[in-house]
Amino acid sequence: MYLSNIKLWNFRKFGSNEIFIDLSQPNLDLNFSKGLNVIVGENDSGKTAIIDAIKLVLRTHSFEYIKVEERDFYQDRKHLRIELLFSDLTPSEAKNFTEWLGWIGNNESAEPYLRLVYEGKMKDQRVLVGDIKAGVDDEGSVLTAEAREYLKTTYLKPLRDAENELIAKKNSRLSQILLGDEAFKGKNKDHELVRIFNDLKIQLEKYFKGEFEITNGDGQVIHCPQEGKDIKQKIDNYIRLFYGSDIYNTLFEATSNDMKSVLEKLTLSLANDSHPGLGTLNRLFMAAELLHLNKAKWTGLRLGLIEELEAHLHPQAQMQVIETLQEEKNIQLILTTHSPNLASKVKLENLIVCDQGQAYPLGADYTKLEKTDYSFLERFLDTTKANLFFAKGIIFVEGWSEEILIPALAKKIGLNLTERKVSVINV
Structure with a gap:
């Protein structure tokens, strides 16, 4: 299954001056492709609004608290609406949403689809939080919490702290990813990693009791360190003084060793790089999230949302990453970017241009380009020429001299082309 369409009414930049919502006239009606979707456009063109609308309805795997706020309503409108449409559901996916499915076609050719609806309202300067509903009619019925678990999305924010997400800590993103993998899922106590940490837990407790033994190859005890016991006794003395009683003793013990606790102790890094930079950590983080999106035996949505994929990445690294993501077949990705490097490497059918509260897919179904035009343009659009996707206006010239002279001549007559975007x- 994949997210095939989003419709917005009065959400952020996508709204109208009409007081009431007209369901037949959405302010945004945007189709997505199955695999990679790259949204480009200038600042405040609506890219993030599209990502946030999807997150708002689907929620994420990262335990983020997401809710509608007053700023989400277009101007002074009091009612917003979001619709998401999912297509190409396999039987194993469709069984999770049986009572909410719609059907296209008849008899054996009928194909299921799932339509989600969210409505938010303002009353007396207060946001009224609605339920996520699903169904074929305009209202739909409430989607259960169990069904919503199958629709959660993976989200990588623009200024992501990849290092913080990959280090050992409580509820680390790394532990969440690994807990969802078949290697660890449902194996809370009966797993090799749990047994390893249980043995370590016993040895740590012995160390602070002065009972830890170091043996030689023949099993003979050669040393029984007492440093841990000394530390414990010093703390015990203070505790007894604080309580005025000898009945109190301290106990050093390792944290509980269920699977979740074990995985929270893990840190992911590169074996050959002890001090990785932000770009390396960012790629490592994305690799971990792709593991999560490609997990086996998952019968729910495999959708990743990545804002500003280029964050902390060198231009060549950007191209390498986008080429890899473009080859992914079993997951859907919706990205935003300000990078001409990325835009020059993406197939035109995967590009969506946002501008002034509208979004324009560049797939063959949405343009007047011929098939041969697509193959030519994809060869033609290098990093420099891909600037046209980010510009407010374009001047085509036929040579290097004109490319240098035109901006200089424009400045002479008082026009700064950079300021005017x-x-x-050069063609």
């Missing part, structure tokens, strides 16, 4: 494209 006009790109000069």
Whole structure:
């Protein structure tokens, strides 16, 4: 299954001056492709609004608290609506949403789809939180918590702290990813890792009791360190003084060793790089999330949302990452970017241009380009020429001299092309 369409009414930049919502006239009606979708556009063009609307309805795997706020309503409107449509459900996916499914076609050719609806309202300067509903009619019925678990999305925020997500800590993102993998899922006590940590827990407790033994190859005890016991006795003395009683003793013990606790002790890093930079950590984080999206035996949605994929990445690294993501077949990715490097490497059918509260897919179904135009343009659009996706205006020139002279001549007559967001494209 994949997210095939989103419709928005009065959400952020996507709204109208009409007082009431007209369900036949959404302010945004955008189709997505099955695999990679890259949304480009200038700041405040609506890219993040699309990502946030999806997150708001589906929630994420990262335990984020997401709710509608006053700023989510278009201007002074009091009612917003989000609709999401999911297509190409396999039987194993469709069984999770049986009572909410709609059907396209008849008899054996009928194909199921799932439609989700969320409505938010403002009353007396207060946001009224609605339920996530699903169904074929305009209202739908409430989606159960169990069904919603199958629809959660993976989200990587723009200024992501990859290092913090990959280090050992309580509820680390790394532990969440691993807990969902078949290697660890449902194996809370009966797993090799749990047994390893249980043995360590016993040895740690013995160390602070002065009972830990170091043996040689023949099993003979050669040393029984007492440093831990000394530390414990010093703390015990203070505790007894604080309580005025000899009945109190301290106990050093390792934390509980169920599977979740064990995985929270793990840190992911590169074996050959002891001090990785932000770009390396970012790629490592994305690799871990792709493991999560590709987990086996999962019968729910496999959707990743990544804002500003280029964050902390060198231009060549950006191209390498986007080429890899473009080859992914079993997951859907919706990305936003400000990088011409990425735009130059993405197939046109995977690009969506946002501008002034509208979104324009560049797939063959949405343009007047011929098939041969697509193959030519994808060869033609290098990093420099891909600037046209980010410009407010374009001047096409036929040579290097014109590319250099036009901006200089424009300045002479008082026009700064950079300030006006006009790109000069040499064809």
